[in-house]
Amino acid sequence: MRLVWSAAASLVLTTAAVAQSPTLTVTLQSNVPRVRSTGLLSDGKFVGLMRSGFPLRLHYRLELWHVRGSWFDEFIREVSWDVVARNDPLADDFVLIRQGGSVTRYATSEELSTALEIPYTVAMPPSGSQGQRFYFLARLEVTTLNDTDLQELSRWLSGDVGPAVSSGEGFGDALARGAQRVLVRLAGLPRQRLEARSTTIRIGDR
Amino acid sequence: MLAFLLVVTALQDTTIVIHPDSAAREARALPRLVAEEVIRFYNDSATTRLVGRTRLPRGNEWRGNVAVRNGPVFVGGRVQGTLVVINGDLAFEPGGEVTGDVIVVGGIVDSTGGKIAGEMRQYREPLLYRLYSEGDEIEYAPNLRRRLPSASARVSWGSADSRSSLTIATGGTFNRVEGLPIVFGPLFDWKLQQSFRLRIDALGVFRSAGDLSDKRSDLGYMFRSELRSGELRPVGLTLRAFDVVSPVEDWGLHSNEVGWSSFLFARDYRDYYLNKGWGARVFAQPERPIALGLEVRREWHTSVAVQDPWTVFRNSDAWRPNPPIDEGHYTTVTANASIDTRNDVDDPTAGWLVRATFENSRSSDVVPHAGVPPTLRDSIPTDGSYTFNRMFVDARHYARISPSGRIHLRLVGGGWMGGDPLPLQRRLSLGGPEPMPGEPFRVAACNGDFVDPAFTDSKLAACDRVLAFQTEYRGHLKLNWSYNPSSGRDEPPREEGSFFWLEGLDLVVFANAGQAWIVGDGPGQVPAGRIPRFASWLVDVGLGADWSGFGVYLAKAVTTGEHLRFTVRLEHRF
Numbered sequence: 001m002r003l004v005w006s007a008a009a010s011l012v013l014t015t016a017a018v019a020q021s022p023t024l025t026v027t028l029q030s031n032v033p034r035v036r037s038t039g040l041l042s043d044g045k046f047v048g049l050m051r052s053g054f055p056l057r058l059h060y061r062l063e064l065w066h067v068r069g070s071w072f073d074e075f076i077r078e079v080s081w082d083v084v085a086r087n088d089p090l091a092d093d094f095v096l097i098r099q100g101g102s103v104t105r106y107a108t109s110e111e112l113s114t115a116l117e118i119p120y121t122v123a124m125p126p127s128g129s130q131g132q133r134f135y136f137l138a139r140l141e142v143t144t145l146n147d148t149d150l151q152e153l154s155r156w157l158s159g160d161v162g163p164a165v166s167s168g169e170g171f172g173d174a175l176a177r178g179a180q181r182v183l184v185r186l187a188g189l190p191r192q193r194l195e196a197r198s199t200t201i202r203i204g205d206r
Numbered sequence: 207m208l209a210f211l212l213v214v215t216a217l218q219d220t221t222i223v224i225h226p227d228s229a230a231r232e233a234r235a236l237p238r239l240v241a242e243e244v245i246r247f248y249n250d251s252a253t254t255r256l257v258g259r260t261r262l263p264r265g266n267e268w269r270g271n272v273a274v275r276n277g278p279v280f281v282g283g284r285v286q287g288t289l290v291v292i293n294g295d296l297a298f299e300p301g302g303e304v305t306g307d308v309i310v311v312g313g314i315v316d317s318t319g320g321k322i323a324g325e326m327r328q329y330r331e332p333l334l335y336r337l338y339s340e341g342d343e344i345e346y347a348p349n350l351r352r353r354l355p356s357a358s359a360r361v362s363w364g365s366a367d368s369r370s371s372l373t374i375a376t377g378g379t380f381n382r383v384e385g386l387p388i389v390f391g392p393l394f395d396w397k398l399q400q401s402f403r404l405r406i407d408a409l410g411v412f413r414s415a416g417d418l419s420d421k422r423s424d425l426g427y428m429f430r431s432e433l434r435s436g437e438l439r440p441v442g443l444t445l446r447a448f449d450v451v452s453p454v455e456d457w458g459l460h461s462n463e464v465g466w467s468s469f470l471f472a473r474d475y476r477d478y479y480l481n482k483g484w485g486a487r488v489f490a491q492p493e494r495p496i497a498l499g500l501e502v503r504r505e506w507h508t509s510v511a512v513q514d515p516w517t518v519f520r521n522s523d524a525w526r527p528n529p530p531i532d533e534g535h536y537t538t539v540t541a542n543a544s545i546d547t548r549n550d551v552d553d554p555t556a557g558w559l560v561r562a563t564f565e566n567s568r569s570s571d572v573v574p575h576a577g578v579p580p581t582l583r584d585s586i587p588t589d590g591s592y593t594f595n596r597m598f599v600d601a602r603h604y605a606r607i608s609p610s611g612r613i614h615l616r617l618v619g620g621g622w623m624g625g626d627p628l629p630l631q632r633r634l635s636l637g638g639p640e641p642m643p644g645e646p647f648r649v650a651a652c653n654g655d656f657v658d659p660a661f662t663d664s665k666l667a668a669c670d671r672v673l674a675f676q677t678e679y680r681g682h683l684k685l686n687w688s689y690n691p692s693s694g695r696d697e698p699p700r701e702e703g704s705f706f707w708l709e710g711l712d713l714v715v716f717a718n719a720g721q722a723w724i725v726g727d728g729p730g731q732v733p734a735g736r737i738p739r740f741a742s743w744l745v746d747v748g749l750g751a752d753w754s755g756f757g758v759y760l761a762k763a764v765t766t767g768e769h770l771r772f773t774v775r776l777e778h779r780f
Contacts (some may be wrong), residue, residue, distance in 0.1 A: 034221065062224075063556075065606070075556030077291065078549060081224055098222070122224045137606075193608060 022193035026062070026138045027119075031126060031201050033136045035062055036119035037194065040142060046192075047109045050094065054144040055086035060196040061140075062122050067133035067200060076134070079124055085112060130204045135197060215339025221424055226243075230483035236311060236331035239403055241346055242395070244311055244333055246369060247290050248273040249343040264301050271306070275344070277313060281320060288324065293332045293517040325400060349707040369395045370567075373409070379465040382474040382525040384451050385415030385515035389428065406431045411450060415513035428452050441490040451510065452481040454531075454631050457600065457618065457639040460777045465579070472520040475639070475647065477667065479531045479631050480510045495547045503538045508533050509630055532586065532629035534572035540565040553778070554604040561600045563622070567632075568593035575630060577658025582668055582724065583627035596632055602780055610682040616780045621671030622725055628670060635667035636722035636744065641674045641780075643718075643773040644761030650722040673737060674720030674779055676780060680752070683711045712752040714759070716779070719745045752778060 126134035264282035277294020281302035288306035298320020307324035312332030411426035434442035483505035548557035570590035598620030635651035652669040748761030
């Protein structure tokens with residue numbers, strides 16, 4: 001009996017430990033990818049930052065790849081989307097802003113964490129001829145934002161926040177850009193980057 | 207427990223659907239002209255501005271121009287004027303009407319049941335903007351990473367269809383000839399008709415290093431007028447006149463890296479000449495990744511001597527001399543094409559970038575420099591028949607081979623393609639720090655026979671052709687390095703409170719090979735239809751760490767006895 005309880009306790013502890021660790025997974029349902037992140041707030045670090053006034057930006061990126069017989073696989077397309085989470089100190093709750101501008105409030109960080117674990121189904125099934133193989137790569141980058149970033153990103157949630165073409169960059173631009181890079185790297189704000197790959201899909205398989 | 211299981215079950219059944227067509231990837235490049243037009247319209251004092259979900263019920267009316275950001279917008283009534291919707295959809299209800307134009311960016315229009323008297327334009331690409339003037343107005347903000355102000359100032363005014371501005375900004379790369387060029391002057395932009403615009407820039411160039419010669423002042427100019435039709439797939443005509451300092455070779459280090467190196471350490475990795483003339487260019491972008499151009503230029507090239515601009519370090523050191531060129535008036539026809547399928551311009555992980563340029567140039571009054579040895583080139587005709595062809599190709603491929611590993615390949619080269627020998631200002635070289643960081647600067651420059659004092663220590667680039675192949679593997683490292691002086695030896699390292707934080711480093715392992723050479727049948731030369739024997743190629747290998755472009759690299763030349771070389775870069779290698 002003691003052995004059973006020990007095994008059960010180990011299982012619970014192991015499960016808890018796994019749940020504590022931030023993870024990103026890509027699963028497939030009828031070749032349609034589902035991207036899910038779990039445990040992002042489990043260590044309390046990002047919750048503490050939100051309570052200190054630093055909103056979180058979650059930038060998801062999903063890529064579709066074609067498996068080729070040659071050395072390199074072929075990139076087909078990608079889709080990216082953003083989510084912003086922040087703490088509202090006046091209401092003492094957490095605000096989640098999703099792609100398209102929908103705003104949801106959560107009373108506790110646990111509720112916010114649960115909401116962040118809702119998977120995303122991306123309507124990007126691979127298409128190709130019989131026997132071709134594909135897979136998905138997902139990436140999630142969690143970063144903290146300052147107020148300016150938050151304002152900009154909240155406006156941009158209906159679109160891309162990717163870099164724009166910049167040609168003819170002058171000396172001043174380069175000066176600002178270089179200084180910014182150093183500042184961002186030395187700012188001491190944590191980041192989290194997760195990557196995951198789906199199983200391989202073969203067109204025609206069921 | 208049962209409730210918990212129900213919650214978990216419900217959670218697993220819940221999902222958020224992402225439609226790629228409406229998400230960011232497809233919506234990456236709203237034409238700049240459209241962005242500026244929409245911003246001007248929004249900021250116009252006569253425009254009524256609304257924010258968020260907006261509805262105009264049947265039987266109601268808005269008078270005047272209306273701009274709504276972050277829609278959606280539902281129109282059941284009548285809009286007497288032009289309606290602009292920024293980053294939102296527009297839907298008409300039965301009886302809805304707009305008497306003017308309708309422009310929607312970052313959304314779609316459902317005009318079923320509605321009536322639009324003017325033109326209707328929609329762009330799926332969102333407008334990237336931010337608020338200013340206490341939220342009353344918006345401005346273009348294309349990139350989070352570029353939000354720091356640049357060293358420039360601009361004052362603009364205008365209406366929704368035209369804009370004028372006065373600008374003062376740094377105009378290029380800090381260099382040993384001009385110092386820091388500063389441009390200033392007006393810019394005009396008019397919308398002549400739908401999707402048909404005229405832009406005129408008339409900028410003066412102030413060279414902080416002083417006069418370039420006794421015949422010129424320290425002022426240059428850049429005048430450009432551009433007539434452009436179309437926004438997503440534009441075609442157009444550009445006329446320009448210029449009096450500028452042009453680089454001899456600009457394909458190695460990035461311009462800002464050359465500028466920083468010059469400004470900090472008095473090491474200028476380019477040569478320059480004074481270029482005065484005019485040009486006419488037609489261009490077209492038949493598909494988004496494809497750009498084509500054809501230009502005719504009439505230029506007057508003259509040598510220019512080194513000035514002595516101030517630098518942060520080594521200010522008392524002498525600059526490398528700027529070598530003289532073959533002066534004269536040149537008429538050049540240039541055709542260029544580019545294909546860009548990269549998934550990201552700043553940090554690509556997939557796709558191709560291919561750029562090719564072919565030019566035919568001729569001169570009736572060229573003055574070949576007398577110090578060029580006959581072993582380098584045949585004599586340049588001075589009877590008015592001088593003509594030469596030159597080509598340059600830069601092809602890059604970016605491929606991900608694992609979730610965190612990438613392979614980048616680059617083939618770059620070009621040079622003389624026919625006709626008379628190249629003038630000095632169109633010749634080439636190969637060496638460090640780019641594309642071969644393991645080799646000295648211009649290690650292959652074909653200048654060994656120069657004895658004329660005018661070229662002493664100038665390290666002139668004198669080769670006819672160059673070819674280089676670069677390859678690198680990039681592996682992303684999850685490196686978390688912290689320094690916390692308060693933590694005890696027995697305590698586990700803590701991330702919170704650490705003073706430094708490093709993450710997101712790319713480990714780069716690279717190899718480069720290439721050679722530059724003189725075309726000909728003489729000793730040490732390579733026939734026109736061949737490339738140098740592989741045994742003579744320069745090869746270097748190395749590794750480095752790239753931190754979003756800021757990188758440090760160690761490289762070792764394989765085929766020569768060079769010592770290990772250390773390089774700091776501000777941009778990705780390619």
